Amino acid sequence: MENKHNGKEKMTNQQGHAVTDNQNVRTVGDRGPTTLENYDFLEKISHFDREKIPERIVHARGTGAHGYFQSYGTINGEPISKYTRAKVFTNTEVQTPVFIRFSTVVHGKHSPETLRDPRGFAIKFYTEDGNWDLVGNNLKIFFIRDPLKFPDMIHAFRPDPVTNYQNLERMFDFVSQSPEALHMVTFVFSPWGIPATYRHMQGSGVHTYKWVNEEGKGVLVKYHWEPVQGIKNLTQEEATKIQGKNFNHATQDLYESIEKGDYPEWELYVQIMEDGEHPELDYDPLDATKLWYKEDYPWHKVGKMVLNRNPDNFHAEVEQAAFGTGVLVDGLDFSDDKLLQGRTYSYSDTQRYRVGANYLQLPINSPHHKVATNQTGGQMDFRQDYGDFKNPHVDYEPSITGGLKEDKNPGVEHEPYVEGNLQRKAISRENNYGQAGETYRRLSDWERDDLIKNLVSALTGCRKEIQDQMIEHFYQCDKDYGKRVEDGLKMSMESNKEMMEDAVHDAEAMGHPSDPY
Secondary structure, eight states, X not given: OOOGGGSOOBOBOTTSOBOSOSSOOOBSSSSXXXXXXXXXXXXXXXXXXTOOOOOOSSOOSEEEEEEEEEEOOEETTEEGGGTOOOHHHHXXXXXXXXXXXXXXXXXXXXXXXXXXXXXXXXXXXXXXXXEXXXXXXXXXXXXXXXXXXXXXXXXXXXXXXXXXSOOHHXXXXXXXXXXXXXXXXXXXXXXXXXXXXXXXXXXXOOSOEEEEOTTOOEXXXXXXXXXXXXXXXXXXXXXXXXXXXXXXXXXXXXXXXXXXXXXXXXXXXXXXXXXXXXXXXXXXXXXXXXXXXXXXSOOEEEEEEEEEEOOSOIIIIIITOOOOTTOOOTTEEEOOOHHHHHHHXXXXXXXXXXXXXXXXXSTTTSOSSOOOOSOOOSTXXXXXXXXXXXXXXXXXXXXXXXXXXXXXXXXXXXXXXXXXXXXXXXXXXXXXXXXXXXXXXXXXXXXXXXXXXXXXXHHHTSXXXXXXXXXXXXXXXXXXXXXXXXXXXXXXXXXXXXXXXXXXXXXXXHOOOOOOO
């Protein structure tokens, strides 16, 4: 009788992805250097580092829901398999289960949902090939393009470490020295910075990814979610009014909509660009601070997502849901976007710190695809099924005594050509102002008016050298943009300073005395 431990069960990583090469890391050429997006290696070594275990650092305030995604299977009438072999897109017969978490970025776990901030739009697809996480925002771009700046950016946007109150001078101090942020600032301080509800906001993968077909050919791709319910944003005055009545309005709106069967839907669109540097563009297509304009790279509708079930337990599902930009299935790949590659390490690593080394064993994070891995140990390792045909004495690979075996690669490996010196250098086509100015001009009149009002209000409390630097940046984006901010600041400086001081004193003066009890 054959020993069941000598069977043919294939190895996966903890996301349920097939491991097709457990011997070699990904390098530039066969001698190195290694590249940062070595996801299988980083997962394997980081878990090993924690074998012998808090509120999220960012995106702390959030809510979530379950649902499904279904692919339409075509792009402009052509089979989608021309571009990707990912079954989540090629198999139109299945409804892929999903869990989505909406969030705000900078503010704390119980902060009002009306605060001006980008919104997180993170989706976990429980595909037949293991998990795929598409971790994005409601806005299609970001403040920075290099991951080395991310901790400084978040520190600058947070409350003062001494006084612990929000001081926008810190934010504009950072932004004034980081002109690539001007495009994102233009969006965030317009009504786009306060979506009316989670149901009425767009979603985006933000970064440039790749699709890979069976022949191993890759194309660049961007993801966009369009709400079937329509897009709705708020002015600052409207948001302030709502906040005075209900600071959980977006969470309540999503929960109650699903409970009464009014299921929110989004359609997924992609933009596709041939892989390469594209010197004909005045920006780098991998730059996370830039848009690919629709008129140049059309949107193609490829699928639909429906949210139809609320979580049974907020902590177990929403709070412990853990996403990572490195969680890709076969047929999906990374681009060389620097910010994406930095996030690919950071996101999964922060989950191990926050939730624990075995966060992928929690039901909300566990793939629906069978997991068969040699990664064991660490706090809260409660997995029982180690593989029906795996020799429990063999927790390594390769082995001839019944250990897990590598799976067959379902297609040709995508092997983009890379050549160049290893450098610490900015990209050559920064063009920090062009799209920021174009976005300003494309805003409707009421959106531009709200943008100027919000920027003037925020900059009024900043020291003059920061104001002057920001005004110069806005002029570089668009002359009208700069002039309106400059004129607004001249008018508001004194009145706003008096108002802020009055608010501090009014709290005491307007307070009503009460007897002790």
